[in-house]
Amino acid sequence: MSHTAAPRPFVKMNGAGNDFVVVDALERPFRPTEDQVRALGDRATGEGFDQLIAIEPSETADAFMRVWNADGSMVQTCGNALRCVGWLLMEATGSDRVVIDTAAGPTTASRAGDRRVTVDMGRPRLDWTQVPLSEDMDTRGIELQVGPIDAPVLHTPGAVSMGNPHVVFFTDRQDDGFVSGSGSLVEHHPLFPEGVNVGFADVQARDRIRLRVWERGAGLTKACGTGACAALVAAARRGLTDRKAAVIVDGGEMVIDWDADTDHVLMTGPVEIERTGLLPF
Template sequence: MTRPFVKMNGAGNDFVVVNALEQPFAPGDVQIRALGDRETGEGFDQLIAIEPSSSADAFMRVWNADGSMVETCGNALRCVGWLLMQANGSDHVVIDTAAGPTVATRAGDHKVTVDMGRPRLDWSEVPLAEAMDTRGIELQLGPIDDPVLHTPGAVSMGNPHVVFFTDRQDDGFVVASGSLVEHHPLFPQGVNVGFAKVLDHDRIRLRVWERGAGLTRACGTGACAALVASARRGLTDRRATVAVDGGELVIDWDEATDHVLMTGPVEIERTGVLSI
């Protein structure tokens, strides 16, 4: 079987996007891992299928490069939103996901704003395995009397995140620490791991180890989680620019609606055909 695709990225977080509005697309785990391999396959952080929806303009299904299906992906929502808006000529679309519906709005040339909804802040919503204050959960790496990382904030943006505040953001540190925390028993569904350095009240430098994808050039829900976690601690305002490896995302935690809005770039890299 062959299927045409569009290769896209949002601030460097890259996707293979397949139109499944008329013909179902349901690859298996082994196929997804083969397609996602950057040396022998097409290579991507996530594989995206745009499917029909009875309650929205489309449904977005997301698989990580390891074959696991996940609830949502912020950067992919911008890319899919842009494709749908280009197709129907509108300035906003509703995209349903496993984490619920999202509105995407045109914000300029190849730029889209996505309403990521209300951050889930209760321990049971993240979810965590036990009750604790998600402003700073009881988790640390390293010696008990001198931990390397400790007390991260926990947030769900439709998928689970922890955010450590640290100056250590080098590849080796992020990969080693992130892979360790991703499957910690405190997170029954696994977790995305953010490493945030607050540069100013309106600017954060962020790197993210993504659950099922590893170290990526950007993570949209991770940027939202980092802003929420830092604002809850009074480290930043409720609106900040989050600098990731692949670009910049503007995150606004709206006080009136309690929704998190993410604005960022969309790029088409190429088109091609998948052989499944």
């Protein structure tokens, strides 16, 4: 007698265009294989997403958020998904504030208006061992370049961990081919033992950054919440921006505030529900 798993409801959501399939695993464990995640993430034949999210029970927080990239790999956290999960939990509990645990540690989400959520992303990790890098460097500008040695097209990015590793290049070159080509080259560079998310930041004013991100394991996405946080931190450390700025991504806009008193990075942005559906497992 064969036992087939009952279909599992999901919610398709996005935060500034960064899209997710979100599964409630509070009562029923959810452990997809890498192949299942990849098949589900396929935009042609699956549901299509940048990340797959499971909301799991937690003994220390309102819930634990587990994150898989579209390539099947499990990652520590995802800033835009934290907003979406925070909104779902606040809607379910009637609360204006929830604590979400992740593999990168706990975070707090709070209401910031109609379908807008602020997430406290905590302190940026700025030491080379925390990013992590494979060798000792000043993370304000690390020794890395793309292109010819005597005329690099990109060089000396800032390095930041927001619970996951980021490098941020300051450039006004942000076309798809350039971001994809350079991002895929840097993502697996030996300097980054865990791989890295690659940001391309164009500082347009002291309170405005245009950002595109090549995400580790997901490629070019419409938004990356931790990437927006990393871009603001990297820019502020160089004196290019103030500690609070709007970060404009392909899918919308986020406000990032690196609070001087607490050293925490606060990310505020939109939440959108696209549709609901059922997974076969």
